Amino acid sequence: MNRHATIWLWRAASFAVAASFIALWQLIANLKLVSPVFLPGPDRAWASLVRGFSNGDLWSKLAGTLEHMAYGWLAASIAGIAIGAIIGSSRIMRTYVAPSLEFLRPLPVSAIIPVAIAMLGLTQAMALFVIAFGAIWPIMLATIHGFAAVEPRLYEVARSLQMSRLAVIFKVALPSASPDILAGMRLSLTVALILSVVCEILAGLDGLGHWVLLSARAFRSADLFAGVILLGVTGYVTSVAMSMAEHRLLAWQASQR
Amino acid sequence: MTTDQAKEKGKALILPLAVLLAFEAWARATHLQSDSLAPPSEIILALAGAFADFSILTATRDTLFSAFAGLAIGTVIGLALGIAFGISDTLNRLMEVTVEAIRPIPSIALLPIALIALGFGYRMEIVIVAFACVWPILILSRAAVRSIEPRLMEVSRALRLPAAQRVWKIIIPAALPRIFVAFRLSAGIALIVAVTVEIAINPLGLGAGIMLAQQALRPDLMLAYLVWIGVIGYALNILLVVAQHRLFGRAALSGDSA
Known part of the structure; x- marks a missing residue:
């Protein structure tokens, strides 16, 4: 065989x-x-999934969660790479700013939610802020780390070519830090999904998080399991998509080694 | 500590101190009235007040109890599965689809299920924390067992150790440094998940404390809780890093990139 x-x-x-x-x-x-109130059979969960998708309910909830996740994650990626690049490419910033960021890293990011609610209320903006704030850390710290770990000879080459600081960032540092950055973005994806669900639960925003909570409150366990299964699928599909993108984007590096 | 290191540490402190001072000055100058912000001096007073009436200590105990109980359960389950999958390639391949189907479920999505099955309280929080902790421990301990020096396994076969003794005397000691790294990561996750569950729904511990302070429009107390949660997270991390270095020294570093 x-x-x-x-x-x-x-x-x-x-x-x-x-x-x-x-x-x-x-x-x-x-x-x-186990009481059917808590545990529906897979048949009932499946029937609920089919019903939810055929009448459009689950589509709109899924779209809501994906939207929160995507906006927050994209904002975090752009801001995280930009801030990370600024801090990582400057020795002064690395000495003065980076330690404070490392200090903040172990803070459970969900603890920022009450502060965000106090500032922005139970709104969509609050959810986006929380998701972006939570998702920015892995990306930003990975970018700083990636910039700091660039082969020093590459910087020397850039200097002898008299490249500007922006050119160095875009042509040397970013490409060489891209594996770190993409790994950070992958971690953030999970964070973004979790925080989307939490914000939907808290603020009653349209999405799967709200759907599973409402189903639980009404003891509709089949709908509840359908929502949880869908969240699992979302986590799986986004992480597979991210791995594929990583593979694609880093293909040039693999061939160099 | 050399003077250079001390200097580096000093430089690292400049920014946070400057931010705190500037914020304090700004709040005083403008006579800040806000539902979401409070000057650092008031935050410190609120923190002291919460210590004085033990409310924050009770909340800390509740959160840490749930986090550690969940961590313990998750570690035992994750370790048992990880070692089993690491030893038996057959079992690992057979379970692959099942594991990959359950693992991506965000732990917090289980919250409503745990809620209707167990109600509010410690139990539902512990279950969710345990679920979140199982996966990193499983994945990393599986990798740790697989990377054990093959000659050790040959020795155990030559000695004809029974399976239980092989696990206890050879596999666990050899994989322990990397398993501890997994445990350290999971401890961080446990605290995060516990606080998140409390903020989302469970009326218990630090997460519920910070939500209550927000709803009571006490920004000083809310930020005091935030600072304290940060301190706990930081202290837990430092404690485990120090423990790792003390217990395993350089041996643990090999697994740190995993």
Whole structure:
């Protein structure tokens, strides 16, 4: 048997195991080992997913969550790379500013939510601020780190070519720091999803977070599980998309090594 | 500490001190009246007040209890699965789809499920923290077990150690430095998740304290809680980094990039 076939065989076996877990879940639900109020069977969760998508409810909730996540994450990426580049490319900023940022890093970012609510109220703007604030850290710190770790000889080359500071940033530092930056952006994606859900729960904004909370309050467990499954899919798909983008964007580096 | 290092530390302190002083001066000059901001001096007073009536200490105890209980449960489950998957490639491949299907669920999405199943309180928070902690421990301990020097495993086979002893005497000691790194990362996650659950819904601990202060329009107290949560996060991180260096020294560094 060749290697390819073996890999597919393992894959299939692995799917079979997952399927048997779902079957077990169905069995537990059917036998009512756990109260159906908390645990719907996979059949009911699936039916709720189909119903939600066919009448458009879940589409609009999914779109809401993706929108919060995307705007916050994009804002964090742009601001994080820009600020990170400014701090990372200057020795003075690295000595005076970077330690303060490192000090703030272990702060649980969700603790900023009450402050944001006090400033902006229970609004869309509050959610975007919180998501962007939470997602900026990994990107900014990765950019600073990436800029600091650029091969010094590249800077020397840039100096001997008399490149301007902007040219150095765009032509030397950013490309060489891009693996770090992309890794930071991938981490931020997860943070953005989590904070989107939390903000939707708190502020009642249209999205999956609000949907699962309402379903829980009304004890509609099938809808609740449908929402949680959809959030899992969202997390999975965004992270796969990010890996693919990373692969694409870094292909030139892999070929250099 | 050499004078150079001291100088570096001094330079690092200039910016935060300047910001605090400028903010204090600005707040006093404009007689700041705000629902969201308070001058640093009032924040310190509010923090002292919260210490004096023990409210912040009770909240800290509640949060840390939930975070550590969840961390302990998550570590045990994650470690058991990680070691099992690390030893048996067959098991690892068979479980791959299941693990990859559950892992991307954001821990906070489980909040409503935990809420209707367990109600408000410690239990639902602990369950969510445990769920969040399982994955990093599982992934990193699996990698740690796999990277154990193969000759150690050969020795254990030659000695005909039974499986339980092989895990206890060879695998865990050999993988421990990297497992501790995973534990350190998870401890940070545990605190973050616990505070987030409290802010989102659970009327308990520091997260609930900061939300209450916000709703009571006490920006000084709210920011005092924020500062204190930051201090706890920072202290926990430092404590674990120091423990890691003390316990494992250089051995742990090899796993730090994982």
